[in-house]
Amino acid sequence: MTVTELNAYFSNKRKENVPTLGYETVPVSSVEFPRPWANPRILSETTAYQIVRNSKLPVELKTDHGPVSLFYANSNEKYLCMASQNKVNIYSYSSQPKINQLTVFDAVQFFYLLTRHRAIGISTKGWICYWTDKGLDQSMRHKIPMFTISERITSVARLGDSQLVLGSSTGELYMLSIDDDQILVSTIYLYKSFLSFITGFIRSQLPCKSQYKKPHDAQSILNIHVMDNCIYSVDKNCITLCQLISDGQIEITARINIESRISSSIAQLLPPDVLKTDVQSEILNSCLTKEKEIIVLASYTIPGLGDYVQYALITFVIDPKNATVYEKFTASIPYSAIPNNMKSTPRIAATVALAFITFDNTVIAVSLDTVSVFEDAVVLKEDYVLYTEVYSQKDIDTAIIYTMDSGILEFKIDIAKIQAPSESGNLYSASVNDPRQRVTDIFEAKFEEAVVYGALEHTPLVFPLRPDSNDIAQAVIHMFTEILRNQSRVLPSRHLIDLYIESRYFFLNRLMLFAKENNFIEKVSLHEREKLMLKLEMYNISSALWDFHKERRGEVSTQSYWKSILSDLISMEKSDMKDLSVDNVFQTKEFIEKACDRVLLQGGDLSSQMQVFKSTNELLQRMFKTAKKFEETCAFVHEVDISTFVHPLAYHLGHRLFRLFKSNIKFVAKVNEDPEGIMTDSLDKIQEDIIILARLSLTFALEEKNTSQLDAKEEADKKYKKVRKDVIEGLCKLGLYQIAINLAQDHSDIPALLVALQTSNLHDVREKNLQYIDQFGKEYYECLLKYLDENRRTTNANDGYILELLTRYPSHAQQFLEKSELNIAWIYHHRQKDYKRSLNSLKICIGKEENERRLNMYRSWEEILTVALQQ
Secondary structure, rough: OOHHHHHHHOOOOOOHOOOOOOOOOHHHOOOOOOOHOOOEEEEEEEEOEEEEEEEEHHHHOOOOOOOOOOEEEEOOEEEEOOOOOOOEEEEOOOOEEEEEEEEEEOOOOOEEEOOOEEEEOOOOOOOEEEEEEOOOOOEEEEOOOOOOOOEEEEEEEEEEEEEEEEEEOOOOEEEEEEEEOEEEEEEEEEOHHHHHOOOOHHOOOOOOOEEEEEEOOOOOOOEEEEEEOEEEEEEEEEEEEEOOOOOOEEEEEEEEEEEHHHHHHHHHOOOOOOOOOOOOEEEEEEOOOOEOOOOOOOOEEOOOOOOOOEEEEEEEEOOOOOEEEEEEEEEEEEEEHHHHHOOOOOOEEEOEEEEEOOOOEEEEEEEOOOOOEEEEEEEEEOOOOEEEEEEEOOOOEEEEEEOOOOOOOEEEEEEEHHHOOHHHHOOOOOOOHHHHHHHHHHHHHHHHHHHHHEEEOOOOOEEEOOOOHHHHHHHHHHHHHHHOOOOOOOOOOOHHHHHHHHHHHHHHHHHHHHHHHHOOOOHHHHHHHHHHHHHHHHHHHHHHHHHHHHHHOHHHHHHHHHHHHHHHHHHHOOOHHHHHHHHOOHHHHHHHHHHHHHHOOOOOOOOHHHHHHHHHHHHHHHHHHHHHHHHHHHHOOOOHHHOOOOOOOOHHHHHHHHHHHHHHHHHHHHHHHHOOOOOOOHHHHHHHHHHHHHHHHHHHHHHHHHHHEEEEEEEHHHHHHHHHHHHHHHOOOOOOOHHHHHHHHHOHHHHHHHHHHOOOOOOOHHHHHHHHHHHHOOOHHHHHHHHHOOOOOOOOOHHHHHHHHHHOOOHHHHHHHOOOOOHHHHHHHHHHHOOOHHHHHHHHHHHHOOOOOHHHHHHHHHHHHHHEEEE
16 A cells, blocks of 8 residues: 555545535444555544534534624434524424524524424523424524523523423523413522512513522523423522422422532642642533532632633532431542633533543543543634533543534543453553553543544544653554554554555654644653664664555566565575565665675576566665655654664665676676577666666765765775766766766766766767866866877877967966976977977986887977077
8 A cells, every 4th residue: 555545545534525414324433444544534542532523513503693602413303503783594303304503693602403393492691582484484583582681691501392491690590481372481499588678560571380488699500401390590609409399380409508518619629739728610501410410610810820721620419308418529620721712611511430521622531430530621623612511322422512613523432341350451541550651551541632633634633641641652662563563553554564554654653743733742851762763764664665566566587686685684484575574674784785785696587587676776776765755754743863863774775886887887788798588678677777876875985975974984985986986887887977077077087087088979079178178177187188198109189289278278288287298298398388398308208219201200300499498
C-alpha cells in the first residue's frame, strides 16, 4: 500500500463524507476496517470509549439571522430545532426528513415539540408562541403576566404533553396548561401580601396551584426537573420539591438549603494551604438522574488564580418525606476558565454512572461511582457545542454532542470497562496498588490516542495532554517499543502486508512528530532520542525498500538476485522480501550493501545482468536519498543529529555509491566488448545511472571531507581527491566528456578538467580553454601549457597553439617561464626580441634534443642568436 492509499483512509474522515441526519443508509458497524482509525466515522477509540461522527446537520437548518439563541434536540422523538432572533427551524427526521421554518417576534430560549403538529416556544421575556396546525405555519401568541417588568423566565421543564413548569429570575414558579387553542397560566406560589394586593389586577388573572407562599429567600431559578409527578426546583441556594396531586394542585413537600453543603463539599477539593473561608462558590447548573439524585455543577475561586474559576460536581440524595439531603459524591472537573470569556453557562447532563459537563468547545465525562476514577473529554478544534443529550443502553453511556460545524458526535463510554477491577487491566479502577503508576498508565493511553487520532488532517478534535516529564519519556518509549514488537493495537494485521508496513512507519514517525509539535520531545533524554531515531530510520528505509520491491515484482532477474542475497542474509531457504521487511528490519542495511557489492558477481546472460544493474542502481540512489532526507529532517525538526552519535545509514550507503559507480564502469566496458543483444535504451539507462552515481559519489565524498573531524581531515581529503580523479577518468573512458568536464569544473579539479577537455571530441575545446583560463587563472593556464608541451614532443602540432597562449597572456607567460621551460620558449623569447633569454632557452633544448635533424636546426639558430647578441 502506498502512502496515498494509506492517506485515503484519513481523507474519508472529512465531514463532507458523513451522511446528513435522517439520511443514514449503512450503519458504521456493518463495514469492516483493518483498525478503528481507518473507519471514516471513528474519530477516536481507546479501551474505555469511542468518539464517533454520527452524521451532519442539514445545511438548511442553520439560521442566517444573527446568533443562535436556542438549540434543542430530542433523539427519542427524532427532532431538533435551532432558533435565532426571529426564526425557529424545526427538523423532524422520524420518517421523511422535513424542515419547518417558523417566524417568531422575540428570540426563543425554550422550545418543545409537544406532539407531531403542536409546538411551543418561550422567550425570557415571557412571550409564548404556540403552533397547533399540521404544517406548523400559524402560531398563537400569548404573554405571561409576570410579577415585575424586570422579571425573566430562566428555566422551563415539560410536564407531560400539555403542561410546562416555568421558573423565573425572581424565584417565581409558573405552570402552563395547554388545552387545544387555549393557554392557561397559573402560579405555584400563593400571594397574600400587601404588594400582591397592589398588583391584584395582574395576579387576579393567574390562578394559584398551591397554598404556599413564595419563600422570602427565593433566588433566581437555575433549573427545573420533573420526574414521576415530582417537580425539583433548583435556585442559587436551595432545592425545592413540589408534588403534583390528583386535583391538579401542587404540594410543596420540602425546601432544603444546600449552600453550606456546597461549600463543605468543595472544601474537600482544595489544596491544603487554601482555607474554606477564602473560597467563593456558585451553583451554575443541575440535572436529575433516574435514581432521583440531584447533581449540581458549581464553580469556585481559589486565591492566586486571578479571574480563573474551577469547577466541581456534587451529587445530592434527597429524602422528600423527612426534608433531608446528604452529599453522596463530590468530584472536581478537569477544566478551568474565565467566566467572562465563555459564550454560555456550563451545562450538565447525567446518566446513573456518568456526568457530562458541556463547556463552549468541550464535553467532559466524569464517573459518578467511587469504584472508578474515569474522567475524559471531547474537545473540539475550532467549533462550538450547541447541545448535549445523554442516554444509556446496556453497558454503554452515550453523550450525543451537537456542534455548530462538525456535525453530530457520539461520545460512547463502556461502563463495564471503567468500573471493572484493576486485575482485569482497567486503568480507571479506584482500587490500585500504585496510584502514581495508574496516572502514568492513563497518560500513556491518552498519549497513544493523541498520536493516532490527532494525526488525522480532517479531525474536528484536539487531544490536549497534561503530563509531567516522567510520563512523557515513559509514554514515548513505551509506545515506540510496542510498535517495534508488533504489540501495538494501532497496527493492522500482518496479513495486510502493504498496509502493515506503511502504517508501522507512519505511526512511529507520527509519534516523534507529535512529541516535537507539543514541546514534549525535550522531556526525553537526548541519548534516548538518538536511539529512537536510529531505529526509526531503519523502519523508514524498510518501508521505502518495500515500495521499491513492489515496483520490481515483474523483473524476474532482479527478484532472483535479491532472493539469493536474502537466503544468505536471513539464513532461510525460502526467504523473500516480506521476511526482511516485517521480521528482519534491522538487516535492511546489510541487504542493500550486499546487493551493491555482489552486482558484478551475478551469473546469467548480459541482458539479465543489465536488468539487475539497472535495478541496483535505482535501489541505491533511492535508498541513499531517502536516508539522507531522513537524517536532515532529524537534525532540523527533531534537533537530533544522529550523525554525531554513530555512523548512520546515509554514511554507509554513501560509501557504496562510488563502489557501484566503478562496478558500472567495468560492466559497460564488458558490454562494449560484446554488445550483441543489448538494447540501446538499456545501455543509455545504465549511462544515465552512471552519471547520477558520479555526481552523488563526489557530493558525498566532499561532504565527508568538509564535516570530518580534525584528526581525520587529511585522510578524508585524500579519499575525496581519489574519488574525484577516478570518477572523472571513468566518465572519460565511456566518452562522457561533457559530464566529466562539468564535474571537474564543479569540484575545481583543474588537472582532471584539463585532461577531460583536451581528450574529448568537442568542437570548441580552444574556446573553453580560454574560458577556464579566465575563470581559474594561471593555475589552469600553466597546466594547459605543460600538457600541450608534453604532448608536442613527438609532434610539433601544438607549437602554434602554445605560442598563441604565451602571446595572449604575457603576464601569466612571464611567471610561468621563470620557473618552467617549454621546448618552444626560445621562439617566444625571440618574437619578443629578448635574444638573450631566447639563446638560453635554446641551449636547454639542445641539451635535451636527440633528433639529429632538429639538433642541427637548433645549432644553426644558436649561431644566429650568438652573432645577434655580439653586435
